[in-house]
Amino acid sequence: MAQAIRHPLAQNRLYSIEDDGRVRVWADGVSPETEHWGLFDNCGRWLGGKLRHADPQMCRFIFARWILNQATAKG
Template identity: 40%
Template sequence: MAVSRTSAIDGRVYTRQEDGTVAVQDPATGKTGRFKGNGRWLDGEMKDADPHMIDFVALLKE
């Protein structure tokens, strides 16, 4: 089960994936990206996101 949080600052949705990565979606633009728990970009057209939110969501328990 994926765990997600919406950032109050930028409105992006941060979702932890089963492989431990974090998917980020920007509802305003439809852009998405996938990042390692340390904030390193892996793929997608969104190449930057809030590293603190990525770290937080990566460590959340279901």
């Protein structure tokens, strides 16, 4: 998992990218036992997890960074 990025407006949300390109959003400040997170595609559509809402623009932003890193790594 890559470095998490905190949402600039919703400060309690952390966005990170999975190895397969899905975006994981964590609800910060929730007890770890609840596992309050969600998986989303690059357009912000919910794929799984308890957290069902994400900022589509943040999902696109973090996904685009992942794509650029993948292209750079391949040469």
